[in-house]
Amino acid sequence: MKARARALRLSSPVGAFVATIKARIFIAFFVMSLLSGGLGFYAIVAIAHVGDLVGRTYDQSLMSINYARATAADFAKMRATFARQGLTRDKAAIAKLDAQITELHTTLAEDLTIAVERAQSDRAVRAALAVQSGVAAWDDIRRSFGDLSAVRPERWDALDHQADTIDAQIDMLVNYTAGDGFTFRQAARTAVGSELRLNMAAALLAIFGSGVIAWLLHRRIRGPIVSASLAAQRIAGGHLDDSIPTDGRDELGSLLRSMAAMRDNIRAMMEREVRQRQSAERLLTDALQSSREGVVVVDATGCIAFANPMALKFFEGLGTAGNSSGETNCREALSRDGEFRLPNGRWLRVSRSATEGGGFVAVCSDISVEKEQEAKLRETNLRLDAALDNMSQGLCLYDADHRLMVVNRRYGQIYGLPANAVTPGMTAMEVLAVSSNGGHSAVPSVYPVIDELPNGKVIAIERRNTADGGFVATFEDVTERRHAEARIAFLAHHDVLTGLPNRIALEQQINASIAQTGRDQGFAIFALDLDDFRPINDTFGHAVGDELLVAVANRLSACVREIDCVARIGADEFVVVQRAVERPEDAAVLARRLIDVVKAPYVLSNQTVSVGVTIGVTVAPGDGMSCGKLLKNADVALARAKAEARGAFRYFEPDMDARLQARRALESDLRHALETKAFEVYYQPIYSLGSERICGFEALLRWKHPVRGFISPAEFIPLAEELGLIVPLGEWVLVQACTDAARWPDGLKIAVNVSAVQFTSASLVSAVRDALRSTGLPGRRLELEITESVLVANPGVTTAILHSLKGLGVRVSMDDFGTGYSSLSYLRSFPFDKIKIDQSFVRDLCEEDGTDFIVRAVISLGASLGMTTTAEGVETEAQLARLRAEGCDEVQGYLFSRPVPITEVPNVIARWNGATRAIA
Secondary structure, three states, rough: HHHHHHHHHHHHHHHHHHOHHHHHHHHHHHHHHHHHHHHHHHHHHHHHHHHHHHHHHHHHHHHHHHHHHHHHHHHHHHHHHHHHHHOOHHHHHHHHHHHHHHHHHHHHHHHHHHHHHHHHHHHHHHHHHHHEEEHHHHHHHHHHHHOOOOHHHHHHHHHHHHHHHHHHHHHHHHHHHHHHHHHHHHHHHHHHHHHHHHHHHHHHHHHHHHHHHHHHHHHHHHHHHHHHHHHHHHOOOOOOOEEEEEEEHHHHHHHHHHHHHHHHHHHHHHHHHHHHHHHHHHHHHHHHOOOOOOEEOOOOOOOEEEHHHHHHOOOOOOOOOOOOOHHHHHHHHOOOEEEEEEEOOOOOEEEEEEOOOOOEEEEEEEEEHHHHHHHHHHHHHHHHHHHHHHHHEEEEEEEEEEEEEEEHHHHHHHHHHOOOOOOOEEHHHHHHHHHHHOOOOOOOOOEEEEOOOOOOOOOEEEEEEEEOOOOOEEEEHHHHHHHHHHHHHHOOOOOOOOOOHHHHHHEEEEEHHHHHOOOOOOOEEEEEEOOHHHHHHHHEEEEEHHHHHHHHHHHHHHHOOOOOEEEOOOOEEEEEEEEEEEHHHHHHHHHHHHHHHHHEEEEEEOEOOOOEEEEEEEEEEEOOOOOOHHHHHHHHHHHHHHHHHOOEEEEOOHHHHHHHHHHHHHHHHHHHHHHHHOEEEHHHHEEOOOOHHHHEEEEEEEEEEEEEOOHHHHHHHHHHHOOOOOHHHHHHHHHHHHHOOOOOOOOOOEEEEEOOOOOOOOOOHHHHHHHHHHHHHHHHHHHEEEEEHHHHOOOOHHHHHHHHHHHHEEEEEEEEEEOOOOHHHHHHHOOOOOOOOOOHHHOOOOOOOEEEEEEEEHHHHHHOOEEEEEOOOOOOHHHHHHHHHOOOEEEEOHHHHHHHHHHHHHHHHHHHHHHHOOOO
């Protein structure tokens, strides 16, 4: 029944509220508050009563005493002020002091009134009234004195007696008010003691009631709190699987249920944290494994607890059993922060961080590249310092304040200064002063300048401003340069070897002669070329050749007058300008004298040689009035003389110029033809006697001039070689021939002649390679024909080029074999693929006492050397039969076909090889 009743009570809203801890605590504290409030209310009433007594003691008794004493002070001031009034005769001061006495009398009356109001006893009131009447009487006596100097002594005595009476009355008033205060204090002390006893009894009752209520409240909430505390301790200890009682509907029950939920949350959080930490550890492990920095963990005992792969790479052998070198290097490197060089030359920067366990973590960074850059920078700085100290110029670098920052050693050397005479930190003016004391002229402030020193030195000074506001000044000793410039100025107009005027000075002399030429008087120009000078130069050497030229120059100069001019314009080419020529015969006299003098033997240092001279003469104004024209005419006359009679002289004639103009025109047309590709390639078949068919063609260059028609190759090929056009022309023929041959049947080869000039070009091998690659023609189908002159020029270089061509698969044949004097030696030095017998031997092959024995020998030689022999210029059946009988391999000539353009090549092939073998 009790339990049912309790359940019914708890089911009601009020019961449910009362069942809660906060309700019980509220009720307990409410009851305790009521007890405390009642006790406090009673204490307030008691304190108010006691306070009233104390207030009366203070306000009425104490203040009454104070105001009584203030009355005594006021009266004392009145007496003192009256005494000062008697000491002065100044009426204004007397009036002012009288006003002060009146004011003090008023103040005394106010203090006495307050003292009477605060006094509680009748005797105090009577004493106050006596003081008041006494003061009034004293004041009346004072006012009755009038002139103080005339007051009789007995009147002063009466005033003093009245004052003494007032003082006695004030003392009585003070005593009476003090006695009233004591009475009030005794009453207040009695009331306070009574109230204290009553409050102590009430306080004991309130404490007892509060203790009972606290015991009841503790009894109700102690058990759940203990359970909650134990649960909290278990959770704090990490025991998250223990059960927690969750019964009870009050706040402690809610607390236990919350703690159970908190335990579950903590357990979930810990599991999540463990998963996150494991993930972080995996990420950290991955980072350490892939880090470019070496990481080493050392524990408190100094043992290496961990090293990532990069650290293992840095310290080779670390962690390998039986290999202590890696661990030794690691410990030495990790002994301190800083840089460490490994035995393999690699540099590491080590940074250590202490751990909580007493060890440390070391991070090793590879700084080899930085070290290399530092070394390079250091080397660069050393080189810069060395460059500054060894540069040919003196240098001074100043800052924005014009103070010296850098000075090199050369500056002091230039100005002859002692060591450390000029040091960084000096101003520009100080440097100038020190340098001026060195015995040279002051350096001007305007740059650039030329400073000529008293000792003959010439110093070039330049100044350049820097970005920071300073400047750099360079000082260069240009003494030798000045001398060299003077020498250059001389050499600009004179020949270095002979000291004679050069072409520039010669033109100036000719122009001056033209300007001075009159109607009756002209001048002559002699173009001289030494005969057989090149053999002397090649045989005895350039030193002898130079000595000979100097000797010739001296003889020529000795043959002319002072007004004449001798100039050297080439290796062995001289020009003489003869002035004041009245008749052509005057020039002839000088020409003969020059020839006779020059051809006389020369006794040189080690040799005695002789040389002749050929001269071309032109006379102005008849042959022209311009420098260029006169020199050209003299060259034309010289060419005529060299062609007709060396060691003689010839005058210029107009028809010589015509022939020269024709040659110049042909040169121009040849250049234009090369630019416009106006040439054609003709092909002459090569017939194989073994297979009785055409085995290939020889490419022959043809030029059809738009005016002159076909021009012989014998005319334009030498001209192209002389003009330097043969190289691009030969490359064009090579490409065109390979392009055409690539469309022929596979068995047909193409032969291309190569000029000797082409072998002086380094691009021959690359030109052949490019032609084969661009046209797709196999190298085995290309034959390059060279003449003996190619090998004569430079046998070593030519042989190397021929071997390079053989490396491309190209066949090489010797053309015009037998026309030289050393062909057999060339056949021994280089394995030719073919020998071509010159047509001059084939032409006389069938003649009596002809060249059949030469042809037979060449064919036999080719057979013994494994070389193919080809005979050129076959024009008759008899010649063909004879060559066939001698065992010749191939023939070509008009008997089979003239050279034909590319359009007729298919017909030639069809004629000799059959229609099925012709080009489709």
